[in-house]
Amino acid sequence: DVKVTQSSRYLVKRTGEKVFLECVQDMDHENMFWYRQDPGLGLRLIYFSYDVKMKEKGDIPEGYSVSREKKERFSLILESASTNQTSMYLCASSFLQGKHEQFFGPGTRLTVL
């Protein structure tokens, strides 16, 4: 079974803090994604990566950056957390680029005070 794990289920941070969200997948997938989930807005793509050290902006990249130094690990970074970044963050991976199943982690509920 594909497993996508995220470093924390719940996280509380203060405005202005630097926040790291870690994601690890164990199936040698090429592609990894970070989404943000908010009520009434569905899942919105923040960043994705099709290869190590490669990254592409999604629909809402402002205020975020990413890092992919190893194939299995994809990190989302909030350089200076703000209250409007309070949300559920979901990491996903897929084997092939394109129209293929994405496997999601359980999510990290981030609260910024």
Added chain:
Amino acid sequence: GENVEQHPSTLSVQEGDSAVIKCTYSDSASNYFPWYKQELGKGPQLIIDIRSNVGEKKDQRIAVTLNKTAKHFSLHITETQPEDSAVYFCAVWARGATNKLIFGTGTLLAVQP
């Protein structure tokens, strides 16, 4: 760019009844339409998908129908059971400058025993 609308936002049915969730999209070139189910406390999981060369696909109690002319597709769940209670997301593979999945806003399905 691609725009995906999903209705209804909430749906309550009695156990054993059928449930239908509908999504519309805007880009006639889109050709891959997956459905994801998100149970409480978990990440979304692919339950069925359809590609534009077919009009209907069925897997036990779930089915997806696609009307390319009208640009809408629907998820049908028959003989609903309490374990079908979850949030369901449709998605569309958007082709453009960056290929990606565009998700609908989600439907909270409650199956009443």
